[in-house]
Amino acid sequence: MTIRATPGDPTVWRRHPHAPPPGSALGRADAIPDGQGREFRFGPDHDPFRMFVVRRGADCFGYLNVCPHFSLPLNYRPDQFTTRDGEILCSMHFAVFRFDDGVCIDGACPG
Numbered sequence: 001m002t003i004r005a006t007p008g009d010p011t012v013w014r015r016h017p018h019a020p021p022p023g024s025a026l027g028r029a030d031a032i033p034d035g036q037g038r039e040f041r042f043g044p045d046h047d048p049f050r051m052f053v054v055r056r057g058a059d060c061f062g063y064l065n066v067c068p069h070f071s072l073p074l075n076y077r078p079d080q081f082t083t084r085d086g087e088i089l090c091s092m093h094f095a096v097f098r099f100d101d102g103v104c105i106d107g108a109c110p111g
Contacts, residue, residue: 013064018043029060035082056099063102067092
């Protein structure tokens, strides 16, 4: 099943059959290095629900791990989601997204 990230629909992830229930504990925030991210997968390898969490200080932000252009994972290497400037990077199109709301701010932004 392919779930496309769609602006304006913050609940799109719930439609994936392997998405965790809302409020699921994913682990300790301090296990994610400050300014970096960690991927979480749920379900079988052939159709996993993929998400990631990035941390900045005490704040954590979770996103679908999907490029808004072609439904590919944002990262090429495990847990590598951020730029040196502390933003989220799509490794396929080099689009840059803000940590705090996921809005595309540079590169191949949709729309």
